[in-house]
Amino acid sequence: SQDVTALSAAQERLYAADTWAVLLVFQAMDAAGKDGAIKHVMSGVNPQGCQVYSFKQPTSEELDHTFLWRCMKALPERGRIGIFNRSYYEDVLVARVHPQVVAAQRLPGAKPKRKSFWAARYDDINAFERHLDRNGTLVLKFFLNVSKDEQRKRFLDRIDDPAKHWKFSAADLAERAYWDDYQQAYEQMLTRTSTPWAPWY
Numbered sequence: 001s002q003d004v005t006a007l008s009a010a011q012e013r014l015y016a017a018d019t020w021a022v023l024l025v026f027q028a029m030d031a032a033g034k035d036g037a038i039k040h041v042m043s044g045v046n047p048q049g050c051q052v053y054s055f056k057q058p059t060s061e062e063l064d065h066t067f068l069w070r071c072m073k074a075l076p077e078r079g080r081i082g083i084f085n086r087s088y089y090e091d092v093l094v095a096r097v098h099p100q101v102v103a104a105q106r107l108p109g110a111k112p113k114r115k116s117f118w119a120a121r122y123d124d125i126n127a128f129e130r131h132l133d134r135n136g137t138l139v140l141k142f143f144l145n146v147s148k149d150e151q152r153k154r155f156l157d158r159i160d161d162p163a164k165h166w167k168f169s170a171a172d173l174a175e176r177a178y179w180d181d182y183q184q185a186y187e188q189m190l191t192r193t194s195t196p197w198a199p200w201y
Contacts, residue, residue: 004044028144031154122192129198139198
């Protein structure tokens with residue numbers, strides 16, 4: 001409760017100063033605890049000064065813009081905290097594991113089989129976060145790790161517990177077949193996008 005009190009006081013100062021914004025980015029494999037972390041850590045925050053966005057599969061409108069656009073328009077304004085449950089990082093994770101996602105973006109000359117394509121995306125992300133930092137948005141990124149065995153247990157809990165049925169998705173199970181590909185994509189993402197201005201925790 002002391003941490004919650006401190007967080008609440010810090011949020012009041014953030015709002016009163018109206019100089020900085022804070023962006024919290026949560027990324028993880030399915031069932032790693034993003035929803036729970038957001039719920040518990042932010043329990044002491046005034047909801048009037050906080051906004052949470054969960055990014056799902058892109059809409060047709062979002063696909064007609066750059067991969068950063070849908071997250072750009074959800075950024076917190078000065079004095080507020082923004083929380084991204086998944087983010088633009090999906091475009092170097094899901095899109096890397098499933099190249100058809102890149103095809104749906106209809107990018108001229110896109111070659112997702114080339115390392116240079118992903119290097120350019122990492123550069124775009126790093127430049128975007130540098131821009132945010134320079135303009136008063138503190139970017140804090142959290143990767144929640146879960147083992148394959150623990151993920152399996154959590155999926156089974158979702159099936160066994162009626163209160164968690166809504167969290168179960170057959171699509172989540174299908175993604176387990178790509179576990180190793182996701183581990184490689186996460187390793188590359190963490191290595192290439194942990195910067196002094198926006199480190200991963």
